[in-house]
């Protein structure tokens with residue numbers, strides 16, 4: 001695996017590889033890698049001849065600066081995992097490399113409705129930052145396919161819209177959420193959970209499964225209330241329990257029989273904010 005910190009160097013290397021006939025699959029991450037990230041690398045490896053991963057903790061997408069300060073960093077362990085997974089290129093830029101003239105100096109995109117609900121509403125400016133950094137990374141790496149995790153469902157929709165707005169010829173591949181044995185979605189933030197918080201956190205997935213399994217029998221409002229009560233009983237602070245059209249994230253008041261749906265939950269346990277979703 002070749003590691004680059006500098007934009008010009010990685011660009012030169014990738015264009016050389018492309019001239020040799022490689023097609024490029026790209027997996028952007030913020031590091032603290034786990035099996036969820038590695039599943040994206042593996043999928044990209046199956047479908048491309050050059051797999052590029054980036055690790056960059058992007059300051060512009062953290063609406064909560066404390067979250068940024070405490071974001072886990074484990075670069076050496078990440079490199080080991082990427083080597084084992086057979087990743088070809090790691091891009092590991094400094095903040096000054098990505099934002100040489102300060103964070104305000106790169107183009108941002110307006111995601112409209114998608115930025116006004118759920119994560120967009122709870123985390124003002126978050127998707128602006130995500131769009132800004134991913135646009136920048138796509139311009140540097142110029143991949144033919146981009147690999148994203150369903151775990152961040154709304155982010156996948158935002159980034160599909162970004163690819164449209166940038167008019168890029170790029171496949172966006174959404175990979176399934178990797179989970180711990182008890183169902184908790186793998187996340188870099190899970191590392192910050194205490195042992196007891198870690199055990200309790202599985203309740204988020206239990207709620208999602210119950211929303212899924214009750215779609216034929218119950219009204220969503222009832223199931224939502226049950227979930228909110230259960231989350232509260234376990235000591236989690238719910239930000240949202242929502243049902244949406246899986247195609248465009250239109251929020252739904254009740255289950256639909258003729259539309260693909262997604263249920264989404266965001267909740268805090270102590271200081272740590274967890275999100276998850278399930279397709280119905």
Ligand code: AMP
Nearest residue numbers: 029030031036148149151152177178186
């Ligand atoms: P992050 O490092 O959290 O920014 O995530 C980088 C990429 O990995 C994003 O596309 C995430 O959606 C994806 N990802 C994060 N957690 C998981 C997971 N548990 N399963 C699959 N993909 C994931």
